[in-house]
Amino acid sequence: MRNKLFLILVISLLVLPSVLSLGITPGRTTIEYVSGLEKEVDFSVLNNEHKEMQVFLMVQGELNDSITLFDGMVEFMPSEESKSFKYKYKLSDSISLKPGPHIAEIVALEVPKASDTGTYVGATVAVVSQIYVQVPYPGKFVEADLNVLDAENNGTATFIVPIINRGKLGIGDARAIIDIYTALNEKVGTIDTDYMPISPGERTELTAKWNVNVPSGNYLAKVTVFYDGESINFEKQFSVGSQMLSIESILVNNFQLGEIAKLQILVENKFNQDLENVFANLLVYNDENQAMADVRSAAETVSALSKKELVAYWDTVGVKEGEYSGKLMVKYGEKSADKNLVLKVSEDSLDIFGVGYAIRPKGGKGVDMTTILMVLVIILLIANLSWFIFFKRFIGKRK
Amino acid sequence: MKTRKIMIMQMGFLVLVLVGLYFAYPKADVSVSGNFVKFDSINANVIMISENSDFSNPIYLDLEEVGDSPVNFKPGTYYWKSANSLIQGFRGKFVVDSEVGMVVDREGGGADLVNVGNVKINITKGGDGFMVGHIILEPEESQEIEDFGEYIGREEK
Numbered sequence: 001m002r003n004k005l006f007l008i009l010v011i012s013l014l015v016l017p018s019v020l021s022l023g024i025t026p027g028r029t030t031i032e033y034v035s036g037l038e039k040e041v042d043f044s045v046l047n048n049e050h051k052e053m054q055v056f057l058m059v060q061g062e063l064n065d066s067i068t069l070f071d072g073m074v075e076f077m078p079s080e081e082s083k084s085f086k087y088k089y090k091l092s093d094s095i096s097l098k099p100g101p102h103i104a105e106i107v108a109l110e111v112p113k114a115s116d117t118g119t120y121v122g123a124t125v126a127v128v129s130q131i132y133v134q135v136p137y138p139g140k141f142v143e144a145d146l147n148v149l150d151a152e153n154n155g156t157a158t159f160i161v162p163i164i165n166r167g168k169l170g171i172g173d174a175r176a177i178i179d180i181y182t183a184l185n186e187k188v189g190t191i192d193t194d195y196m197p198i199s200p201g202e203r204t205e206l207t208a209k210w211n212v213n214v215p216s217g218n219y220l221a222k223v224t225v226f227y228d229g230e231s232i233n234f235e236k237q238f239s240v241g242s243q244m245l246s247i248e249s250i251l252v253n254n255f256q257l258g259e260i261a262k263l264q265i266l267v268e269n270k271f272n273q274d275l276e277n278v279f280a281n282l283l284v285y286n287d288e289n290q291a292m293a294d295v296r297s298a299a300e301t302v303s304a305l306s307k308k309e310l311v312a313y314w315d316t317v318g319v320k321e322g323e324y325s326g327k328l329m330v331k332y333g334e335k336s337a338d339k340n341l342v343l344k345v346s347e348d349s350l351d352i353f354g355v356g357y358a359i360r361p362k363g364g365k366g367v368d369m370t371t372i373l374m375v376l377v378i379i380l381l382i383a384n385l386s387w388f389i390f391f392k393r394f395i396g397k398r399k
Numbered sequence: 400m401k402t403r404k405i406m407i408m409q410m411g412f413l414v415l416v417l418v419g420l421y422f423a424y425p426k427a428d429v430s431v432s433g434n435f436v437k438f439d440s441i442n443a444n445v446i447m448i449s450e451n452s453d454f455s456n457p458i459y460l461d462l463e464e465v466g467d468s469p470v471n472f473k474p475g476t477y478y479w480k481s482a483n484s485l486i487q488g489f490r491g492k493f494v495v496d497s498e499v500g501m502v503v504d505r506e507g508g509g510a511d512l513v514n515v516g517n518v519k520i521n522i523t524k525g526g527d528g529f530m531v532g533h534i535i536l537e538p539e540e541s542q543e544i545e546d547f548g549e550y551i552g553r554e555e556k
Binding site for chain 1 (some may be wrong): 405408409412413416420433435450451452453455456465468469470471474486487488489494496497498499500501502503505510512515516518520544545546547548549550551552553554
């Protein structure tokens with residue numbers, strides 16, 4: 001396989017463009033193993049730079065005999081942002097003998113164009129779309145991880161343990177115990193998660209809350225997941241109070257399309273020392289995901305445990321009404337507080353929405369559809385029964 | 400005759416219930432474009448979203464606050480249900496595909512490898528048919544590289 005790649009490189013006498021790029025989606029396709037399963041899967045190769053290029057597609061990895069690719073060398077025109085292709089897989093019985101993931105890779109390699117003038121061969125890129133075939137383990141088997149959210153001083157951190165049942169049997173009760181240690185191996189807390197059942201091949205999340213009453217720094221979580229009498233252990237490091245600076249709000253007053261918009265970005269320094277050279281950088285992307293605006297505020301010092309407004313100006317000449325995606329980065333030292341945004345631009349207003357902006361902390365509305373249907377069935381039964389009794393009595397009396 | 404009357408009354412009642420259900424049901428559609436997911440709704444005001452089919456640990460998206468704006472999601476499989484003050488709808492599913500993308504940028508004189516996809520990638524460097532090292536890059540991260548050999552990027556586990 002590697003020889004094939006190398007051969008393609010060697011036979012090309014090349015002059016490289018200043019930017020060489022390539023993309024592929026999806027990056028991974030996961031399939032639960034079923035004996036003899038046969039299916040076609042779509043994938044796309046992305047021409048991010050909108051250029052003329054040749055891409056060589058091939059299959060490699062353990063399962064390459066199970067995959068059929070319908071294309072080899074493909075051409076892209078500058079107008080083609082992406083192209084869709086297909087591959088077909090047929091899962092053989094032989095892989096079922098070994099539980100766990102079995103992998104194949106669809107590799108897309110950009111073949112640099114040959115030129116009359118040069119022979120220089122530079123770095124080349126290839127991107128991979130992976131196919132993971134998960135063969136279930138006999139009995140019960142779980143894969144687990146740990147995510148820690150909102151681990152801020154004097155706050156409540158949420159510990160989430162996502163678990164996947166990779167076994168053939170369902171799990172009645174899974175729960176986890178998390179012990180928290182300092183860097184000096186001193187235990188500072190123990191928390192228990194809730195209990196959840198998991199069907200084979202399914203994923204669920206166990207959660208636990210922890211009142212953070214320790215100083216900022218790195219900690220080690222030692223996690224034990226118990227499931228129907230069995231258990232697994234793993235460790236993961238996490239930080240408390242790692243986010244020193246947060247983006248509080250973005251304000252735009254008196255916006256007029258075609259003029260220079262003033263963006264007032266309020267940031268808060270949550271650390272107990274001043275942060276110097278803090279500046280905001282807003283990127284706005286067009287429909288083709290290219291940056292159409294790149295604006296920066298002046299660098300400021302934000303005092304310890306205080307808020308400060310950073311001001312950036314966006315020249316909206318040539319900008320059309322519509323929705324644009326964007327990214328706001330507030331940089332301090334080597335760190336950055338980032339927020340993905342959606343900017344809704346109209347003639348006289350600019351509305352900015354951030355990720356998580358409208359996410360409610362808790363509580364759903366409405367009654368589950370299954371409950372509704374159950375209630376309806378009961379109502380219909382009662383109605384039928386009532387009519388039946390009513391008419392039986394009515395007819396009985398008349399007789 | 401009486402049986403017919405009963406049948407008609409039952410049918411009428413059933414139609415009434417179904418019409419009521421039709422109007423009260425929170426109707427919503429989902430469309431995915433890259434990392435952005437847009438929910439179009441007629442009478443739903445909340446969307447429940449979870450990475451798990453059992454809706455453990457869901458997030459609640461208030462459609463009155465979001466309006467028509469798309470919401471950014473990290474790549475993965477998500478389950479969703481629309482809801483209003485009366486009913487929670489049936490479970491739906493959408494997938495935000497991961498994208499593995501790389502650029503070798505030579506504009507500054509040297510060569511920088513940039514992750515232009517939406518997931519963390521593991522890049523193996525090969526030379527003369529052998530793997531000689533690897534780099535891990537988060538989205539939008541870059542690293543200076545030697546301008547030769549092949550760089551193969553795949554989604555990190």
